[in-house]
Ligand code: SF4
C-alpha cells in the first residue's frame with residue numbers, strides 16, 4: 293500500500309528534526325571531548341615546568357627511568373651461588389631450542405654430568421648460544437623451560453658494530469646470578485625460589501625415607517647372629 297503524501301511529508305519532517313537534534317547534541321559532545329583533551333595537554337605542558345611527575349620524558353642517556361618489573365627484552369640463563377658453571381640451572385634438555393619460533397637458540401649437550409639444585413646428576417650445556425639479532429622476545433623459551441633456568445632480561449643497550457658475531461651471545465655472556473634475577477624481576481624470582489625450595493625439601497625428605505627403608509630392609513635380610521657356644525659344666 294502507498295503512503296499518503298501528507299503522512300509521508302510529516303514523517304520526513306519528524307526524521308529531519310530528530311537528525312538535527314542528534315547532530316547538535318553529539319556535535320557538542322565531540323567538541324567537548326576535544327576541548328577536554330586540549331585542556332589536559334595544556335595542563336601537562338605548563339605543569340611539567342613546575343611538577344616533576346608531569347614530565348613524560350627524561351634526558352636519556354644521562355637520565356634513565358628504572359625498568360618496569362614486567363619489562364622484557366632478551367633471555368638470560370640463571371645460575372645459583374657464585375659459580376656460573378656449577379650453579380647453572382640449565383640441564384641442556386633442549387626444549388627451548390625446539391620451541392623457539394625463529395630458531396635462534398643453539399645448544400650442545402655435555403658428555404658428562406654435574407649435580408643440579410637437588411643434587412641429581414644432570415647434563416649441562418657445553419654450548420648455549422642465543423642470536424639476539426633474531427630473537428623476537430616472545431618469552432616462549434621461558435614458558436617451556438621445566439627447570440626455571442632461562443628468564444627474560446631487561447637489558448636493551450646491546451647495539452654493536454658486529455652484526456653477526458657481536459649479537460650472538462654465548463653461555464658465559466648469557467649467565468646471570470639468581471641475585472641479578474631478583475633485581476630484575478623481584479616478585480617472580482621470589483616465587484620461583486619458593487617453588488624450588490619446596491621441591492628441594494621434598495626431594496631431601498624422599499631421599500631420607502628411601503635410605504631409612506633401605507637400611508631397614510638390609511637389617512631384616514641380614515642373617516641372625518650366631519648363638520653363643522655352650523660352655524661344658526666342670
Ligand atoms: S624469547 Fe622467543 S625468540 Fe627469543 S630465544 Fe626465547 S623463544 Fe626464541
Ligand code: SF4
Pocket residue numbers: 381382383384385386387388389399436437438439440441442
Ligand atoms: S634453558 Fe631450560 S628448556 Fe632450555 S635447555 Fe636449559 S633446561 Fe632445557
